[in-house]
Amino acid sequence: MNQSFSIPAGDFSHAGQAASEIKRLLKQLNIPPKVIKRVVVALYEAEVNVVAHSFGGSISCTITPEHIDIVVSDCGPGISDIELAMSEGYSTASSEVREMGFGAGMGLPNIKNNSDSLDISSSEQGTSIHMRVNFKEHTP
Ligand SMILES: Nc1ncnc2c1ncn2[C@@H]1O[C@H](COP(=O)(O)OP(=O)(O)OP(=O)(O)O)[C@@H](O)[C@H]1O
Ligand SMILES: [Mg+2]
Numbered sequence: 001m002n003q004s005f006s007i008p009a010g011d012f013s014h015a016g017q018a019a020s021e022i023k024r025l026l027k028q029l030n031i032p033p034k035v036i037k038r039v040v041v042a043l044y045e046a047e048v049n050v051v052a053h054s055f056g057g058s059i060s061c062t063i064t065p066e067h068i069d070i071v072v073s074d075c076g077p078g079i080s081d082i083e084l085a086m087s088e089g090y091s092t093a094s095s096e097v098r099e100m101g102f103g104a105g106m107g108l109p110n111i112k113n114n115s116d117s118l119d120i121s122s123s124e125q126g127t128s129i130h131m132r133v134n135f136k137e138h139t140p
Contacts, residue, residue, distance in 0.1 A: 001025075001063040007047055007074075009056035012100060018059045019044040025063070032137050038114040039068055039133045045107035046072040046129055052097045054127065066136070067116070072129045079122040086112065086120075 003025070005018040019040045026036045043059070050057045050072060057074030079085045086108045093103030112118055115131040122128070 003061045003063075005059045005061075007050045007057050007059060007072075009054055010051060012048075012051055015048045015051045016044055018047055018061075022061055022068070026068070029063070031135050034137060035133065035135055039070075042111045042114040042131055042133065043070055043072075045110050046070070046131070048102060049107050050074045052093060052102055057126070067132050067134045070129075070131050070133075072131075074126050074128075076124055076126045078124045079120070079127055082120050082122060 003022065005021070007018070008014055022043060023036055023040045026039060031039075043061075047059065050059075054074035055076050057072065060071045060073075062069040084090055087105075088109045089105040091103045091105035093105075097103050108120075111129070111131060114133070116134045117130075117132045119130040120127065
């Protein structure tokens, strides 16, 4: 199953639409609630990042019996230092974005913690984030 969404830049009213649509879909598929939560957190953070930090982009989700693959791509300006961007508390969010309650610098670390694999590539032409969440629950 495949589902795509477009994410306009700067439109915070739109952010979270893909996450809630995918949440609904996974519920229908009887995916464990804990797994759904991981997907929704990771997807929501990636969505907000496209709205807050990029020129706009799109999301593509592929659901198989084993996992969900999510690719979030945008049209730039890119992340110049991915390692730095991944560190907790690092944020370049504007004061407008911070006033809306974002900009703690926790989005990318949250995506990392809530996905089973994460691959980020970026250039000035755009950023592409590929994340996968397995449906089989983790044993602690
Ligand atoms: N799609 C993107 N395009 C360009 N830069 C990005 C993108 N996603 C993240 N970044 C950069 O990485 C930084 C860290 O992102 P992260 O999501 O961890 O924190 P944040 O978005 O600033 O704050 P929070 O997610 O806690 O609201 C951002 O401040 C921004 O500089
Ligand atoms: Mg963020």
